[in-house]
Amino acid sequence: MNAEAVQRAVQRIAHEVLERARAQGSLERLAFVGIRRGGVPLAERIRAEIARATGSEPPLGTLDIALYRDDLAERGAAPVVGPTDVRFPLEGRTIVLADDVLYTGRTIRAALDELVDFGRPRRVWLAVLVDRGGRELPISADFAGARLEVPEGADVQVRWRENGDAEDSVVVREGRKP
Amino acid sequence: MIGRHRHLIGLEGLSREEILQVLDLAVSMKEVLSRPVKKVPSLRGKNVVNLFFETSTRTRSSFEIAAKVLSADSLNWTAAQSSTTKGETLLDTARNLEAMRPDVLVVRHSASGAPNFLARHVGCSVVSAGDGAHEHPSQGLLDCFTIRERFGSLEGRTVAIVGDISHSRVARSDLHSLPKLGAKVRLCGPPTMIPLGIERLGATVHHDLRTAVEGADAVVMLRIQHERIGDPLIPNTREYSKYWGLNAKKAAEWLKPEAVILHPGPINRGVELSSDVADGPRSVILDQVQNGVAVRMAILYLLAGGAGEDRAEKVSA
Structure with missing residues (x-):
């Protein structure tokens, strides 16, 4: 996906989020949480689209899931822990949890565990830019910019300008043949 | 790791x-x-x-x-x-x-x-x-953390450490960390409590409290261990307090307005620190905890x- 396709995908997700929130009457209670680092630009951009359409900007938080990983004991070194920043009460909110790529579902499991430690949201929706299949846990996206069939071992890279890349893009790199 | x-x-x-x-x-x-x-x-x-x-x-x-x-x-x-x-x-x-x-x-x-x-x-x-x-490495790291949190960086900052340097593992851990992060360290205390040759660890030595704390960004006041009082190192607590203790008057006259005061605890109130300093606006002692x-x-x-x-x-x- 090139920058233009990424932009269209973000707009489509924002539109769907808006429709569903309106239908449920939860538009005023909407809030965004991006999973560091790839999910944060997605959350920011969906929020900006919603703000443009409605004139009010929902709150935004970021989660770093390093302390909630389930594979610590299998890794050689402890993973780097980045900042988590959720400054609004979650009670009664409809949270749009955003990540760049949905794969095994383990990151989302960790993010949900972390999120509920901040409070009890009314509901949580999951928005991802790319759903690449390959789930290992019963988790699915409510909103996906693209659904790709990517073989196991291949790598899906999402690049965002906000994270220091030259331009937005989604690149699939073939992995080693099993 | x-x-x-x-x-x-x-x-x-x-x-x-x-x-x-x-x-x-x-x-x-x-x-x-x-x-x-x-x-x-x-x-x-x-x-x-x-x-x-x-x-x-x-x-x-x-x-x-x-x-x-x-x-x-x-x-x-x-x-x-x-x-x-x-x-x-x-x-x-x-x-x-x-x-x-x-x-x-x-x-x-x-x-x-x-x-x-x-x-x-x-x-x-x-x-x-x-x-x-x-050494007391976790204390040294939390001292660095506390000063860095206050000033954003330790680069170019001056930290004075005051008290019984000879017996202090906190002072030694501070000495092995602060300079690596770019801070200058001044050591101050009675001559009987400063080991000879400690300058080689990259610090300057002062026997006068005023010259040690003037212009410093942070002052680490060490605890005077009761068990050492009365032995030849310090004759009595009043004398120690007079020359090397910090009170509000000295702090107001000698310290920079933004300078902070640290102490590893437990404090001997009235000996190395007076209560008005320990509980005053410069104190970051509870932040340290x-x-x-x-x-x-x-x-x-x-x-x-x-x-x-x-x-x-x-x-x-």
């Missing part, structure tokens, strides 16, 4: 990058302490044993809370209630504890070198919580968080 290290015995062997690795991680850990649920699951199933041969409330509680916030199980073994009083050797105690499969052993001992000795004989990671007059938990979380996470090199190889094989 803290950089290349499996143990944390002192800050002397740590590089600038390794110290910054702990301090940066501690920033994220401090955020966890401000959450409604102060618990993350990262060290679930890990065991931290606190082995204290010297009394300590602050440091032991701090390590204990740090372990609990990270979901590790912690066990406290204090000498007063242990078989040490029945004549068991340090190594036998450690081997018995090791048989209970801890992941980290936090050790405080009155003998310098005890944690290092244990690190060479047990299989788990060893963290020194203070040994004799050697909170930062201590965050820094110790970072230490435990780095040492117990990964599988370690040996086990990582087994998993990938």
Whole structure:
């Protein structure tokens, strides 16, 4: 996906989020949480689209899931822990949890565990830019910019300008043949 | 692993990058302490044993809370209630504890070198919580963290350390860390309490409190140990307080407006610090206590968080 396709995908997700929130009457209670680092630009951009359409900007938080990983004991070194920043009460909110790529579902499991430690949201929706299949846990996206069939071992890279890349893009790199 | 290290015995062997690795991680850990649920699951199933041969409330509680916030199980073994009083050797105690499969052993001992000795004989990671007059690495790191948090960076800052430098493991850990982060260190105290040749560690020595604290960004006031009072090192507390103690009047006249005051605790009020300074606006003593938990979380996470090199190889094989 090139920058233009990424932009269209973000707009489509924002539109769907808006429709569903309106239908449920939860538009005023909407809030965004991006999973560091790839999910944060997605959350920011969906929020900006919603703000443009409605004139009010929902709150935004970021989660770093390093302390909630389930594979610590299998890794050689402890993973780097980045900042988590959720400054609004979650009670009664409809949270749009955003990540760049949905794969095994383990990151989302960790993010949900972390999120509920901040409070009890009314509901949580999951928005991802790319759903690449390959789930290992019963988790699915409510909103996906693209659904790709990517073989196991291949790598899906999402690049965002906000994270220091030259331009937005989604690149699939073939992995080693099993 | 803290950089290349499996143990944390002192800050002397740590590089600038390794110290910054702990301090940066501690920033994220401090955020966890401000959450409604102060618990993350990262060290679930890990065991931290606190082995204290010297009394300590602050440091032991701090390590204990740090372990609990990270979901590790912690066990406290204090000498007063242990078989040490029945004549068991340090190594036998450690081997018995090791048989209970801890992941980290936090050790405080009155003998310098005890944690290092244990690190060479047990299989788990060893963290020194203070040994004799050697080092108190977690205290040194939390001092760095607290000053860095206040000023954004230690680069170009001046830190004065005042008190019994000879017997202070805090002073030694501060000396082995602050200069690596770009700070200048001034040492101050009675001549009987400053070791000869300490300048070689990169500090300047002062015997006059005023010249030591004037222009400093932070002043670390060390505790005067009661057991040393009355021996030839200090004739009495009134004399010590007069020449090397800090009160509000001296602080107002000599210190920069933005300078902060640190103390490792417990404070002897009226000896090294007057109450109006200890409880005053410059005091960051209670910030140090909170930062201590965050820094110790970072230490435990780095040492117990990964599988370690040996086990990582087994998993990938």
